[in-house]
Amino acid sequence: MGFFLETLIGGLMAGMLYSLVALGFVLIFKASGVFNFAQGAMVLFAALAMARFAEWIPGWFGLEGSYLGTAAAFVVAGALMFVVAWLIERLVLRHLVNQEGATLLMATLGIAYVLEGVGSSLFGSSIYTIDVGMPKDPVFLFEGTFAGGLLINKEDFIAALIAAVLVGLLTLFFQKTTTGRALRAVADDHQAAQSIGIPLNRIWVIVWCVAGLVALVAGVIWGSKLGVQFSLSTVALRALPVVILGGLTSVPGAIIGGLIIGVGEKLSEVYIGPMVGGGIEIWFAYVLALVFLLFRPQGLFGEKIIDRV
């Protein structure tokens, strides 16, 4: 029982991390109808920037060993993501308005290549570490209830907490602020939004900036867990089933989807994996998402697809 709960909790926390990446997909798709394959590259880019600036900035200003250096690195990396978002909107998206989904998808793949190339030529392509001072030691809970207690990784727990806070903030932003309302209006109908005076281009820059920030947070958390390296950009592929499971247009869907996928992956790896030779995590997530899709083709929380002839 204890082991099962441990796996379950581990899955839930891993799921929160997937949600973080999935959130970036959902934000951009909601506001601009672009399925952003570059999200993984953005996570990598942000993590690389964060890792390197955290190394450089203390050296430049003599801030060794203080949290100020890390904070400054975070701010600089965030600013860099804003620049990236602005450039993407300015150079690519603006010219591709009203194109088909497949064309936009490929354009973001092109952006992904560019980002990966620029990222590794600016910041180098070795393996870096990010240390934002998260506690690494595991803790035991409920030692009285189960024999040996439940082993929980503190780092995972904090990461999940950060993800939850971020989601809360984003929900507030979408529901309560004027900009958030404008974003939702654009998501509903580009033309109608434009006709009541919402500037499309500015909205897109904003949403890509927000997605860039989410990528930065995801990059910092994933980076401090796994180390910053080229393979970080493949977390996007791990997050894709989360996105379609939850629905491409739903922020809460990304969270619930992440939790389902996280738990499903961990449980399948532990209980089914040994029977078939292990390593089934990655495709199991996709198959799980596919099964859900067969019953709800628009994802769990996506907008209902209505066909008109």
Add this chain to the structure above:
Amino acid sequence: MLYRENGQFKTSYAADQQIFPITQDRWAIIGILVFAFVAVPLLVDEYMFRAILIPFVILSLAALGVNILVGFCGQITLGAGAFMAVGAYAAYNFHIRVEGMPLLVSLLLGGLTAAAVGIVFGIPSLRVRGLYLAVATLAAQFFTDWVFLRVPWFTDNASSGSVSVSNLQVMGWQINNPLNKYLFCLAILTVFALMAKNMTRSAIGRQWMAIRDMDVAAEVIGIRPLFAKLSAFAVSSFFVGTAGALWGFVHLASWEPAAFSVDRSFQLLFMVIIGGLGSIMGSFFGAAFIVVLPIALNQLLPAIGDLVGVEISTAGISHAELIIFGGLIVFFLIKEPHGIARLWSTGKEKLRLWPFPH
């Protein structure tokens, strides 16, 4: 002046229905075929065959398959690499497990196996659409990656799924040097391209296109989505699977699952989108673009570096390649979202009216 159909009258149905109704087009195709089969082998050296021509021919075949599914039937797929892998490993199994299996038969059986697998992974398309389907097809990709890595039976117990074939021959014709490999692949490509062209202009191709343009409307006028979508998946996977078998057998000779990774799927999708969705010609343009571009960049960048007196490191070159490759793709998509094939057809239209465009 040279290219127009004025004065070419058709007096029979057969003449009206031929693939290339314009005489000049027919001559151009014959010219291209003669060039590809006769002139190219005389002109080109071994490196060109191995680095450019053979990959181009095989990937064109795969791009044709992807174009049937994505361009003609409108089902976006990110799992083409998976079907290449299925084709390659199925052909391998037929080749080594059945004594005296002719090469061509095992290649085609590989393609057929891929078609069967394609039908299975095409079933979600009946319910799931658009981007959701694109992500769902990734399931095929990761599943086959895993199967060929972890299930030893498929790879004849080879470690990490790396297998190899040798001694290829078709009815006594040894396919052992780059020239013969090229001719062999080219012959297959020619037959398959003809097949694709005919299929897309017949009843089944029209069904695919109706489904692509609006599936609900197509269903209302009596097209069975089940048959149309699954047949598109089957035909597409057959093409892609045969291409995968050729890629493994003829081009690589020994390969492992990583040869058919998700990057390969993306590459194939790039080809059809840059070449032109829903265009046979476009598949060739796209394949040529994607195959030649990295090689050209690889050769050009150090040369440019020398020219301006900057020594570019190997890592720098590979990064610059990524940037330029991605940048060019974005540039192409912005400038011509309908692909190179659209440029080609506008060019032809202009030629028809030339030199009096008004």
